[in-house]
Amino acid sequence: MRHGEIKLFKVGQCAHFESMLFRGGAWKSVRIPAIVGLVEHPSETLLIDTGYAPRFFEATKTFPEKLYALTTPVVVEQSLSEQIGNTQVDFVFITHFHADHIGGLRDFPHASFIASRKGYEAISDAKTSRFSKLTKALLPALLPEDFAQRVLFIEDLPRVELSTSLHPFTHGYLLLEKYFVIALEGHALGHYGIVVGETFFIADAIWDMKTLTQSRLPHPLTSLIMEDSVAYKQTVKKLQALHVNNPTLRLIATHERSLDV
Numbered sequence: 001m002r003h004g005e006i007k008l009f010k011v012g013q014c015a016h017f018e019s020m021l022f023r024g025g026a027w028k029s030v031r032i033p034a035i036v037g038l039v040e041h042p043s044e045t046l047l048i049d050t051g052y053a054p055r056f057f058e059a060t061k062t063f064p065e066k067l068y069a070l071t072t073p074v075v076v077e078q079s080l081s082e083q084i085g086n087t088q089v090d091f092v093f094i095t096h097f098h099a100d101h102i103g104g105l106r107d108f109p110h111a112s113f114i115a116s117r118k119g120y121e122a123i124s125d126a127k128t129s130r131f132s133k134l135t136k137a138l139l140p141a142l143l144p145e146d147f148a149q150r151v152l153f154i155e156d157l158p159r160v161e162l163s164t165s166l167h168p169f170t171h172g173y174l175l176l177e178k179y180f181v182i183a184l185e186g187h188a189l190g191h192y193g194i195v196v197g198e199t200f201f202i203a204d205a206i207w208d209m210k211t212l213t214q215s216r217l218p219h220p221l222t223s224l225i226m227e228d229s230v231a232y233k234q235t236v237k238k239l240q241a242l243h244v245n246n247p248t249l250r251l252i253a254t255h256e257r258s259l260d261v
């Protein structure tokens with residue numbers, strides 16, 4: 001399904017209690033999709049995240065990683081590479097390094113990656129134990145071996161002032177001379193969204209649009225997995241203000257269940 005200039009695909013899903021996603025949600029298990037974007041521009045093709053991939057099961061076969069698979073039941077009907085066929089992907093923009101966003105990276109051996117240096121350091125740091133990475137939903141086995149040679153860090157892109165249509169976000173990074181990369185802090189270290197035309201892919205800044213439209217924040221328990229829950233709430237407030245300032249800007253959240261994909 002096309003949303004503005006971004007074509008969306010559902011690449012796997014997991015199950016969680018709805019009550020975790022937003023206040024007032026039901027205590028019932030719901031299926032949460034992992035949505036990725038494909039932007040086909042005449043000069044290059046860009047993917048926004050890669051979703052889950054069958055290798056997630058490989059990467060979570062042994063302890064401690066098995067805990068991830070046990071606490072978060074995952075289903076992958078069709079990998080992204082199967083869904084997009086032989087589309088040549090030039091760049092993969094990584095919103096953050098959680099397993100449900102980088103599962104398919106190894107399927108694009110010719111693509112360059114665009115990602116946060118801070119986020120990359122957290123997943124690749126040799127001094128951090130596998131267990132403590134796991135508690136942050138980081139599975140380093142999903143990264144291609146040559147990742148470091150193929151990545152362009154967001155923090156090194158030209159920093160630009162944003163137009164008033166994106167306020168209260170005032171600054172971002174310019175990618176490929178036409179996309180704006182904007183920090184959406186709180187959910188994970190080095191969590192970024194990307195503006196493509198009239199669409200803002202906000203990844204995990206919110207899980208459900210009700211957080212934005214009805215101020216129903218995720219369950220307090222989820223602060224355990226948030227990198228910084230104070231920053232998270234500030235980001236939600238900024239997105240709410242943006243939505244008022246520019247109601248026609250389409251916001252795409254990775255795990256939004258009501259999206260028509």
Ligand SMILES: [Zn+2]
Nearest residue numbers: 096098188204
């Ligand atoms: Zn995430």
